[in-house]
Amino acid sequence: MKASDLFVRALENEGVEYIFGIPGEENLDLLDSLSRSQIRLILTRHEQAAGFMAATYGRLTGKAGVCLSTLGPGATNLVTAAAYAQLGGMPMLMITGQKPIKTSKQGQFQLIDIVDTMRPLTKYTHQIVSGSNIPSRVREAFRLAEEERPGATHLELPEDIAREETSGNPLPASFARRPSAEEKSIREAVGRLEGAKHPLLVIGAAANRRLTSRMLRQFVEQTEIPFVTTQMGKGVIDEDDPRFLGNAALTEGDFVHRAVQHADLIINVGHDVIEKPPFIMREGGVQVIHVNFFSAQVDPVYFPQVEVIGDIAHSVWQFNERLRKQACWDFSYFAKVREASAAHQREGADDPRFPIYPQRLVAEVRRVMPDDGIIALDNGIYKIWFARNYPAAAPNTVLLDNALAAMGAGLPSAMAARLVFPDRKVMAICGDGGFMMNSQELETAVRLGLQLVVLILRDNAYGMIKWKQDHMGFESFGLDYGNPDFVKYAESYGAHGHRATSADQLAPLLEKCHVEPGVHVIDLPVDYSENNRILNHEIQERSARV
Numbered sequence: 001m002k003a004s005d006l007f008v009r010a011l012e013n014e015g016v017e018y019i020f021g022i023p024g025e026e027n028l029d030l031l032d033s034l035s036r037s038q039i040r041l042i043l044t045r046h047e048q049a050a051g052f053m054a055a056t057y058g059r060l061t062g063k064a065g066v067c068l069s070t071l072g073p074g075a076t077n078l079v080t081a082a083a084y085a086q087l088g089g090m091p092m093l094m095i096t097g098q099k100p101i102k103t104s105k106q107g108q109f110q111l112i113d114i115v116d117t118m119r120p121l122t123k124y125t126h127q128i129v130s131g132s133n134i135p136s137r138v139r140e141a142f143r144l145a146e147e148e149r150p151g152a153t154h155l156e157l158p159e160d161i162a163r164e165e166t167s168g169n170p171l172p173a174s175f176a177r178r179p180s181a182e183e184k185s186i187r188e189a190v191g192r193l194e195g196a197k198h199p200l201l202v203i204g205a206a207a208n209r210r211l212t213s214r215m216l217r218q219f220v221e222q223t224e225i226p227f228v229t230t231q232m233g234k235g236v237i238d239e240d241d242p243r244f245l246g247n248a249a250l251t252e253g254d255f256v257h258r259a260v261q262h263a264d265l266i267i268n269v270g271h272d273v274i275e276k277p278p279f280i281m282r283e284g285g286v287q288v289i290h291v292n293f294f295s296a297q298v299d300p301v302y303f304p305q306v307e308v309i310g311d312i313a314h315s316v317w318q319f320n321e322r323l324r325k326q327a328c329w330d331f332s333y334f335a336k337v338r339e340a341s342a343a344h345q346r347e348g349a350d351d352p353r354f355p356i357y358p359q360r361l362v363a364e365v366r367r368v369m370p371d372d373g374i375i376a377l378d379n380g381i382y383k384i385w386f387a388r389n390y391p392a393a394a395p396n397t398v399l400l401d402n403a404l405a406a407m408g409a410g411l412p413s414a415m416a417a418r419l420v421f422p423d424r425k426v427m428a429i430c431g432d433g434g435f436m437m438n439s440q441e442l443e444t445a446v447r448l449g450l451q452l453v454v455l456i457l458r459d460n461a462y463g464m465i466k467w468k469q470d471h472m473g474f475e476s477f478g479l480d481y482g483n484p485d486f487v488k489y490a491e492s493y494g495a496h497g498h499r500a501t502s503a504d505q506l507a508p509l510l511e512k513c514h515v516e517p518g519v520h521v522i523d524l525p526v527d528y529s530e531n532n533r534i535l536n537h538e539i540q541e542r543s544a545r546v
């Protein structure tokens with residue numbers, strides 16, 4: 001057989017369902033082999049979007065999502081997606097083509113050292129130089145992409161190698177289990193928790209990756225220890241739980257930070273330093289127990305005193321076996337924080353003004369989305385509002401990127417979520433800036449016949465940066481732009497275009513779009529003029545009074 005056939009068999013052996021990407025002439029043998037496979041090629045309109053889709057597939061399934069590009073410009077277009085997967089801990093394999101490596105008549109045309117380009121962005125990057133190496137290289141790329149901490153890997157398959165005759169079989173994955181935490185570390189952690197006065201649970205990104213949800217819920221029910229989430233830890237436990245105190249979306253001064261300051265012991269589950277820190281450690285300050293698959297990367301603001309290293313669900317299970325609610329624990333201040341924060345959120349939830357205000361927007365989206373519905377956020381100021389104000393009921397139902405925080409990922413990640421979960425409601429929520437960075441994928445979504453809702457928040461500006469500019473006391477400058485007519489723009493792709501004209505109309509419009517077939521694009525004017533006042537002043541003042 002030719003080597004590309006063996007390559008595709010190796011992908012099939014890994015259970016690959018989709019390859020997202022754009023082939024070039026250097027991939028034509030691989031494409032030919034794919035044409036005889038059950039693996040579905042999802043042709044996109046930009047490699048970056050293919051990468052975002054593959055990474056999101058990996059994030060949602062735990063299995064490496066696969067994307068494909070040609071050499072040179074196709075491969076460099078994957079770079080942002082590589083960083084997105086690598087920083088975000090999402091398993092992904094990138095396959096790129098290359099000119100023949102044995103003889104080439106084209107000089108340096110389109111030649112970039114992609115293997116080296118990918119080195120700082122991946123866990124593993126390799127050029128395949130012989131067909132016989134394919135089974136082991138492919139297995140290694142999947143093993144590393146999927147193993148904790150997951151991330152991006154890259155294989156380059158040059159044209160002449162893809163075409164050469166080879167033999168052999170894919171390598172099956174070994175039977176392996178993640179190691180469990182050592183008993184002494186569990187005992188130490190439990191002892192410290194028993195002796196604390198105001199223990200607090202913080203749930204971060206890694207807790208959203210594996211099946212830790214059930215164990216953590218039991219932990220909270222049994223101990224009644226209150227919890228807060230990071231942006232990427234949202235939904236591991238239902239945030240409607242009475243012990244939920246809030247999400248650490250802002251850097252400081254929010255209600256949730258008052259709770260964190262009050263804690264004398266934090267049990268920090270699944271923390272990852274790639275996220276903005278949910279709390280800042282200082283000498284002589286709060287004690288921290290780090291619970292994760294891997295040890296804590298020590299940082300000036302993060303130096304936990306106890307580490308429980310091993311499979312997270314297993315560690316929490318061991319806590320549940322030993323730890324009971326203690327009479328010395330006092331959660332009364334935490335309850336006050338929760339009440340004050342909830343009261344503040346309620347105030348904005350029925351704001352009638354239009355263009356819509358962010359608090360009302362979040363409340364309406366939450367009203368419409370079922371508990372297992374998925375919102376995929378792009379990057380902009382609204383991300384903070386959704387992280388703070390949208391109670392996530394289930395793991396990975398709020399897909400946001402608090403790692404690379406790349407604009408342009410909202411639409412592709414929603415598309416991938418729709419492919420993985422055809423029976424759940426899925427919507428992309430994008431700023432007008434982020435949407436336009438990958439809006440061409442509307443064509444892909446329409447071509448695939450996806451049912452999808454895309455909500456565009458239109459402020460005609462890079463609002464997030466305006467908010468920071470305002471906060472830093474700078475004059476407003478350099479961040480405003482115009483937009484296409486999003487209704488007509490959607491229609492020109494064969495999608496349905498809608499425009500919201502009042503705050504009250506948003507929920508019925510969303511409901512309609514979620515049940516009607518096709519891709520629905522909603523143009524929603526937003527008013528961000530109070531972001532600075534509320535996020536940088538009012539919240540700080542109100543929370544300081546608790």
Ligand SMILES: Cc1ncc(C[n+]2csc(CCOP(=O)(O)OP(=O)(O)O)c2C)c(N)n1
Nearest residue numbers: 380381406407431432433434461462463464
């Ligand atoms: C690819 C990329 N470029 C630039 C930035 C910096 N950045 C973060 S948010 C933002 C503005 C987002 O504007 P928009 O998508 O319209 O959302 P808004 O904040 O206006 O709601 C910018 C420029 C980024 N995060 N990613």
Ligand SMILES: [Mg+2]
Nearest residue numbers: 431432461463
């Ligand atoms: Mg904007």
